[in-house]
Amino acid sequence: MFNVAVVGMGWWGKIIVPLLKTSKKISVSTVVEINAAGIADFAKEHGVKVVTGFDEVLKDPSIQGVVLCTPHTQHTEQIIAAAKAGKHVFCEKPLSMTRADVLRAIKAVNDNKVALAVGHERRFEPPIIELMKVVKSGEIGVPLQVEANFSQDKFLTLAADNWRLSGKEAPAGPMTATGIHLLDLSVGVFGEAERVFASVKQLGSQLVNGDTLAILASFKNGGHALISAILATPFEGRFAVYGSKGWVEVRDKTHPEKPTGWTFTKVVRDKERETREYPPAPNVLANLEAFVDAAEGRAPYPVPQSQMIANISALEAIFKSAASAQIVNVES
Numbered sequence: 001m002f003n004v005a006v007v008g009m010g011w012w013g014k015i016i017v018p019l020l021k022t023s024k025k026i027s028v029s030t031v032v033e034i035n036a037a038g039i040a041d042f043a044k045e046h047g048v049k050v051v052t053g054f055d056e057v058l059k060d061p062s063i064q065g066v067v068l069c070t071p072h073t074q075h076t077e078q079i080i081a082a083a084k085a086g087k088h089v090f091c092e093k094p095l096s097m098t099r100a101d102v103l104r105a106i107k108a109v110n111d112n113k114v115a116l117a118v119g120h121e122r123r124f125e126p127p128i129i130e131l132m133k134v135v136k137s138g139e140i141g142v143p144l145q146v147e148a149n150f151s152q153d154k155f156l157t158l159a160a161d162n163w164r165l166s167g168k169e170a171p172a173g174p175m176t177a178t179g180i181h182l183l184d185l186s187v188g189v190f191g192e193a194e195r196v197f198a199s200v201k202q203l204g205s206q207l208v209n210g211d212t213l214a215i216l217a218s219f220k221n222g223g224h225a226l227i228s229a230i231l232a233t234p235f236e237g238r239f240a241v242y243g244s245k246g247w248v249e250v251r252d253k254t255h256p257e258k259p260t261g262w263t264f265t266k267v268v269r270d271k272e273r274e275t276r277e278y279p280p281a282p283n284v285l286a287n288l289e290a291f292v293d294a295a296e297g298r299a300p301y302p303v304p305q306s307q308m309i310a311n312i313s314a315l316e317a318i319f320k321s322a323a324s325a326q327i328v329n330v331e332s
């Protein structure tokens with residue numbers, strides 16, 4: 001078993017630990033949480049040791065990898081510290097907040113020959129895997145445009161001082177929470193973005209960082225992505241790719257936290273419209289197990305580093321565009 005420590009035991013860390021306990025490939029013995037008292041009951045229930053210092057797990061030879069579920073601005077330095085200690089790294093999204101930082105993080109993992117994986121579990125949803133297969137096969141022709149939406153109203157109840165609502169940890173309102181997943185999938189379809197225009201407004205809530213985000217990203221190979229992410233409307237999840245011969249769409253039935261599956265639709269010119277229902281699938285665990293397969297040399301991690309860099313390069317440009325109301329070129 002590949003033994004990991006989960007770092008940051010808030011909302012997501014508490015989802016990851018019980019999931020790992022069901023895995024035949026990964027075990028979790030230790031968690032790191034600066035607020036240890038707050039998770040004593042959870043730790044007892046799940047049989048994990050709690051430490052308060054990240055350094056402790058970096059020194060522990062029984063731990064082969066870390067799963068970082070900490071606030072966004074900590075990710076880069078934690079990836080670098082873990083890599084230098086010879087630990088494989090699974091990091092929640094976003095890997096970094098700037099292109100310069102993601103390049104530093106990736107250099108550290110490569111210099112130290114450890115695996116790097118990122119919490120973009122949407123890539124592991126069976127209907128998204130099918131969508132990518134259809135796009136790459138050429139069945140819908142030349143991919144022209146992505147239309148995507150990931151909206152929710154979960155943050156309406158967060159305290160105003162929560163880090164997830166801060167302009168430093170979460171610039172451009174919903175971008176680092178939900179928009180980033182759609183940007184990652186768009187990069188999976190088109191590759192590197194060339195320029196972006198992003199507009200974020202506070203229209204329907206008390207979320208001062210913005211609750212309504214619209215992005216138009218233009219990609220080097222000619223395609224566009226139209227990304228919508230809203231924090232003041234009930235859940236909606238949709239990812240569609242339009243091509244010169246047809247289009248494909250994946251629609252979530254419910255919020256991924258309480259999944260009930262997806263509806264997959266494919267329309268190819270002169271053929272009958274196809275609609276398929278997919279049951280829920282353990283995509284978060286599939287991503288973590290793909291990380292272990294990469295760390296143990298069984299299979300390359302399915303998201304190449306070039307796409308991790310392309311995603312964060314576009315993310316940085318989106319932050320700049322949302323702040324300036326200007327079109328911003330993506331660094332490459």
Ligand SMILES: NC(=O)c1ccc[n+]([C@@H]2O[C@H](COP(=O)([O-])OP(=O)(O)OC[C@H]3O[C@@H](n4cnc5c(N)ncnc54)[C@H](O)[C@@H]3O)[C@@H](O)[C@H]2O)c1
Pocket residue numbers: 007008009010011012013032033034035052054068069070071072074092093094119120121176177
């Ligand atoms: N992949 C997904 O779909 C998904 C979903 C939710 C959250 N996330 C990501 O997970 C990460 C955490 O988000 P969250 O919602 O769980 O936040 P959270 O605020 O609920 O939890 C973060 C936890 O980290 C702890 N912490 C902060 N600094 C620490 C440190 N240096 N060492 C140890 N613990 C530390 C905090 O005390 C807190 O308990 C973010 O990157 C977020 O984007 C991903």
